[in-house]
Structures are given as C-alpha cells and as structure tokens.
Amino acid sequence: MNAIYILWLRELKRYTRSRAMVVASLGQPLLYLLVLGFGLGPVFQKAGNGSYLQFVAPGVIGMSVLFTSVFSGIGLLWDRQFGFLKETLVAPVPRITVMIGKTLGGATVATIQGLLVLIICLIAGFRPANWLMLPVAVFFMILTAIVFAGLGMAIGSQLQDMQGFQLIMNFVVMPIYFLSGALFPLNDLPGVLSFLTRIDPLSYGIDALRNVLLGASHFSPLLSLGVLCISACLFVGLGSYSFSKIEA
Amino acid sequence: MITVTNLVRKFGDVAAVDDVSFDVAAGEIFAFLGPNGAGKTTTIKILTTLLKPTSGAIEIDGLDPATQANETRKRFGIVFQDPSLDQELTAFENMDLHGVLYHVPRKLRHERTEMLLKLFELWDRKDDYVKKFSGGMKRRLEIARGFLHTPKILFLDEPTLGLDPQSRNQLWTHVKNLNASEGVTVFLTTHYMDEAERVADRIAVIDHGKIIAQGSPDELKRQTETDSLEAAFLILTGSSIREEKADSADQIRQMAKMWRR
Ligand SMILES: Nc1ncnc2c1ncn2[C@@H]1O[C@H](COP(=O)(O)OP(=O)(O)OP(=O)(O)O)[C@@H](O)[C@H]1O
Ligand SMILES: [Mg+2]
Numbered sequence: 001m002n003a004i005y006i007l008w009l010r011e012l013k014r015y016t017r018s019r020a021m022v023v024a025s026l027g028q029p030l031l032y033l034l035v036l037g038f039g040l041g042p043v044f045q046k047a048g049n050g051s052y053l054q055f056v057a058p059g060v061i062g063m064s065v066l067f068t069s070v071f072s073g074i075g076l077l078w079d080r081q082f083g084f085l086k087e088t089l090v091a092p093v094p095r096i097t098v099m100i101g102k103t104l105g106g107a108t109v110a111t112i113q114g115l116l117v118l119i120i121c122l123i124a125g126f127r128p129a130n131w132l133m134l135p136v137a138v139f140f141m142i143l144t145a146i147v148f149a150g151l152g153m154a155i156g157s158q159l160q161d162m163q164g165f166q167l168i169m170n171f172v173v174m175p176i177y178f179l180s181g182a183l184f185p186l187n188d189l190p191g192v193l194s195f196l197t198r199i200d201p202l203s204y205g206i207d208a209l210r211n212v213l214l215g216a217s218h219f220s221p222l223l224s225l226g227v228l229c230i231s232a233c234l235f236v237g238l239g240s241y242s243f244s245k246i247e248a
Numbered sequence: 249m250i251t252v253t254n255l256v257r258k259f260g261d262v263a264a265v266d267d268v269s270f271d272v273a274a275g276e277i278f279a280f281l282g283p284n285g286a287g288k289t290t291t292i293k294i295l296t297t298l299l300k301p302t303s304g305a306i307e308i309d310g311l312d313p314a315t316q317a318n319e320t321r322k323r324f325g326i327v328f329q330d331p332s333l334d335q336e337l338t339a340f341e342n343m344d345l346h347g348v349l350y351h352v353p354r355k356l357r358h359e360r361t362e363m364l365l366k367l368f369e370l371w372d373r374k375d376d377y378v379k380k381f382s383g384g385m386k387r388r389l390e391i392a393r394g395f396l397h398t399p400k401i402l403f404l405d406e407p408t409l410g411l412d413p414q415s416r417n418q419l420w421t422h423v424k425n426l427n428a429s430e431g432v433t434v435f436l437t438t439h440y441m442d443e444a445e446r447v448a449d450r451i452a453v454i455d456h457g458k459i460i461a462q463g464s465p466d467e468l469k470r471q472t473e474t475d476s477l478e479a480a481f482l483i484l485t486g487s488s489i490r491e492e493k494a495d496s497a498d499q500i501r502q503m504a505k506m507w508r509r
Binding site for chain 2: 002003005006007010013014017018082083084085086087088089090091092093094095247248
C-alpha cells in the first residue's frame with residue numbers, strides 16, 4: 001500500500017515540478033480549441049450543428065487526458081534510460097504494485113491536466129448544460145485516464161529507445177485521437193471510419209463527456225461506461241503483464 | 249548463501265556468462281574480479297532477478313531468483329554499476345522512496361537516512377535535486393541508499409567507481425562493519441585490486457564469461473607466484489586490453505560504412 005502511495009506521489013511530484021512542461025502541454029489543446037473552435041465555428045453552425053466550440057471542448061479535454069496518460073506510461077522509457085527503473089524492479093514489492101502505483105500516478109496527472117483544459121475551455125466561452133454534472137465529467141476523465149495510462153505502461157514496458165517513441169506517436173496515439181470523434185460528430189460516417197471510431201476507446205470517453213457536459217451523445221452513456229470499464233481492465237491487465245516481463 | 253551451478257546467459261549468439269559455477273558462504277565477503285566485459289554485471293543481474301538465465305541453476309538463501317523473484321528480492325540489497333537515482337527528486341526523497349519500497353518503518357527510515365547522509369557527507373545537500381549533484385556525489389548517494397535497509401546479502405557492482413579516496417575508505421569501513429556486526433554476506437566487483445585484497449575473504453576471477461581462478465587473495469598469489477593481487481590478476485587474465493564488444497550505435501555506424509562501400 002505504502003509502495004503504491006510513494007510511487008503515485010513520485011509521479012505527482014515530477015509533474016508539479018516541471019512547470020514549463022505543464023504550460024507547454026496546455027499549448028496544444030489551446031491551439032485546437034481556439035483555432036478549430038473559432039475557425040470551424042461558422043461552417044459548423046451553417047451545417048446546423050450548433051456551436052463548434054461547445055462541441056469540440058470535450059474533445060480537447062479528452063485529447064489532453066489521452067496524451068498525458070499515454071506519455072506517463074511511456075515515461076518508463078525515461079526511467080529506463082536514467083536507470084531508475086532498475087531500482088523499482090529489484091525492490092521487494094510485487095511488480096504489480098509498482099505498476100499500479102505508476103498507473104494511478106499517471107492517471108491522476110492526466111486528470112489534473114484534463115481539469116486545467118476544462119478551465120481553459122470555460123474561459124474561452126464553453127458553457128456546460130448542467131453545472132451539477134461536473135463531478136460526473138471528472139469521473140469519466142479519471143476512467144479515461146486509467147484506460148490510457150494502462151495502455152501507456154504496456155507500450156512503455158516494450159520500448160527500448162527513442163526511435164520507438166515516434167512510431168508509437170504516429171501509429172498509435174495520433175490515430176486514437178483522430179478516430180475518436182474529438183473533432184467531428186460520429187453520426188453518418190462512411191462504413192470503415194464508423195467502424196474504426198467504434199473500436200476506439202477514446203470515442204466512448206469523449207462521448208460520455210459530451211453526454212455529461214452537453215446532454216447530447218452518440219452512444220448510450222451506459223454503453224460508454226461499460227466499454228471504458230472493460231478497456232481499463234484490459235489495458236491495465238496488459239500493462240501489468242508486460243511490466244512483469246521487463247528485463248533490465 | 250549463494251550457489252551458482254553451470255550458469256549460462258547468452259545475448260544472441262554471444263555467451264556473456266559461460267558455464268559459471270561458484271559458492272558464496274553466509275557471512276563471507278566475496279569479490280568477483282575480471283576485465284571489462286567479462287560478465288560480472290550480467291551475473292549480478294541474473295542473481296538479482298533483473299535477467300533470466302539461459303540455463304543453469306541458482307540458489308539465493310535457498311530460493312530460485314527465476315521462479316521466486318519476489319521472495320528473493322527481500323533477501324538482498326544492491327548498488328548498481330550504472331546510475332539508478334531519480335534525478336528529479338531530492339537526495340532525501342530518493343532515500344525515502346527507497347526506504348518505503350524496502351519496508352523500513354518511518355522513524356527508523358528517517359534516523360538511518362540522517363546517519364547515512366551524514367556519513368557520506370550529503371546531509372547539507374539533502375534537499376537539493378539529484379540532477380544538481382556532481383558525479384561523485386550521486387555515487388555517494390547511491391551507496392548511502394544501498395545501506396538504508398540491512399539485507400542478508402549485499403551486491404556491490406563497482407561501488408567505488410568515481411569516488412574520492414575519503415568516500416572509498418568510508419564505504420569499505422562500513423561494509424566491513426556491517427559484515428562483522430550483522431553477518432551480511434557481500435558480493436562485490438571492483439577494478440581496484442588493492443580494495444579487493446583489503447576486504448575480500450575470497451575471490452573469483454572471471455574472463456570471457458568463464459571463471460578461471462578462485463580462492464583467497466593469498467591463495468591466488470601463491471598459485472601465480474606473485475606478491476600482489478594486481479600481478480596475480482594480470483597473469484591470470486593476460487595484459488592485453490579487452491576489446492569492448494561494439495554497442496548498438498557502433499554496429500549501426502559499421503553497417504553504414506559497409507553500405508557506403
Ligand atoms: N543487454 C545486453 N545486450 C547485449 N549484450 C550485452 C548486454 N549486456 C551485456 N552484454 C555483453 O555481455 C558481456 C558482459 O558484459 P558485463 O556487463 O557483464 O561485463 P562486466 O564484467 O560487468 O564488465 P565491466 O567491468 O566493463 O563492467 C559484454 O560482452 C557485453 O557486451
Ligand atoms: Mg560491469
């Protein structure tokens with residue numbers, strides 16, 4: 001228990017101490033929010049879909065949760081390169097404890113990051129349909145963060161060097177983001193795209209956020225909850241498994 | 249305390265550890281000596297559950313590190329050859345994290361951290377980030393951390409690498425004390441023969457993954473008819489410098505050269 005706590009705390013400390021990183025990582029969502037939110041706004045409105053800023057805000061929140069949580073898992077690569085990984089691997093605690101501490105730490109950091117983006121959205125003019133639903137939105141952020149922190153750990157356990165990182169970025173993280181419906185509505189998509197969005201767990205995370213914050217959604221909230229819970233178990237399980245197999 | 253029988257570990261086709269057998273008795277200080285690339289670190293990694301052996305049998309305090317990893321981990325402490333600190337944490341936080349992972353109760357953890365950081369002259373800098381430390385200070389912190397809990401077996405992989413004479417002296421005195429007062433078994437590697445001669449009860453010399461001699465420092469000297477361990481070591485392992493196996497970056501560079509031709 002203590003081991004989980006101390007490793008969780010380590011992730012949090014590393015996050016709060018790198019202020020420059022926090023600011024930098026807010027830049028990208030901000031760009032998406034302002035440029036797309038205001039740039040595509042008129043077209044979106046004309047098509048009869050309402051305010052694009054309202055629509056894209058949950059997507060941008062989901063995006064920062066995705067990036068932050070996956071990267072926290074990939075942070076294993078840094079631990080490996082700076083050698084700290086060995087210290088945790090020989091410690092007399094079950095590997096699963098180490099894995100859970102790190103995953104929860106990464107998920108916490110990702111949730112905080114999501115909240116910061118939510119605040120930015122509010123400043124930019126985003127208005128939730130029902131303020132009382134905010135805690136539920138946070139709950140879905142946490143769930144989404146756990147899903148992708150688990151995925152990040154599974155990937156991080158396999159990566160040996162920086163080259164792999166680019167590969168993962170381009171062929172895993174970006175597709176998950178673009179196929180999630182963060183930027184466009186999931187209605188009336190062509191067959192293949194529609195299929196791909198349906199197998200992307202982030203679609204459900206963002207859709208659930210939209211449901212909670214805007215009161216409109218593509219999937220039923222229960223389906224989203226179910227898919228997120230199952231993906232969380234799956235990815236955290238996969239992460240634990242690959243973490244337990246690490247050699248250093 | 250440690251029994252290794254016919255241990256082999258291959259990386260691809262290369263056997264880094266090639267049919268090695270030895271025993272370390274409880275309470276013994278055992279030095280594992282050998283030129284660069286001999287297979288010392290690889291052996292330690294296998295003993296400490298970081299690598300799986302290709303073949304062979306190991307027992308650590310009656311346990312098999314390959315199948316009873318977690319139980320085995322409770323038995324030993326280790327100072328790695330390569331850095332293993334969290335640079336983004338302070339010296340104190342690094343010690344504390346280690347203490348929690350090794351189940352040292354809070355009060356004891358703080359007492360011992362203070363004692364050890366003072367011993368290795370880091371107490372003034374305890375709240376500084378490790379990334380701001382000099383190489384030797386980082387090394388001292390790793391060693392202090394290694395002593396935070398008292399294990400049954402202590403692995404020290406070139407602990408004195410980059411240390412000044414004062415710290416080296418502190419280290420070996422502390423190791424000797426721990427061994428005498430708590431009966432800690434010590435498994436160490438070093439390239440400084442005088443250190444090995446000073447602290448080790450028994451020595452094994454390994455070269456190209458094979459053990460080529462074993463015995464007390466005196467026995468090794470007698471066997472080679474020399475009067476210092478350094479001379480004995482040179483006779484046993486030859487005086488040519490080991491060509492380091494090309495690392496992956498070198499290999500890529502070599503490939504690139506071949507393609508250009
Ligand atoms: N991860 C690895 N992949 C491939 N080869 C490796 C790996 N680790 C070690 N080796 C090889 O195994 C051999 C033994 O290395 P090892 O690190 O055990 O040597 P050592 O005795 O500790 O040397 P040194 O005194 O330089 O620390 C070397 O030839 C090395 O290149
Ligand atoms: Mg070595």
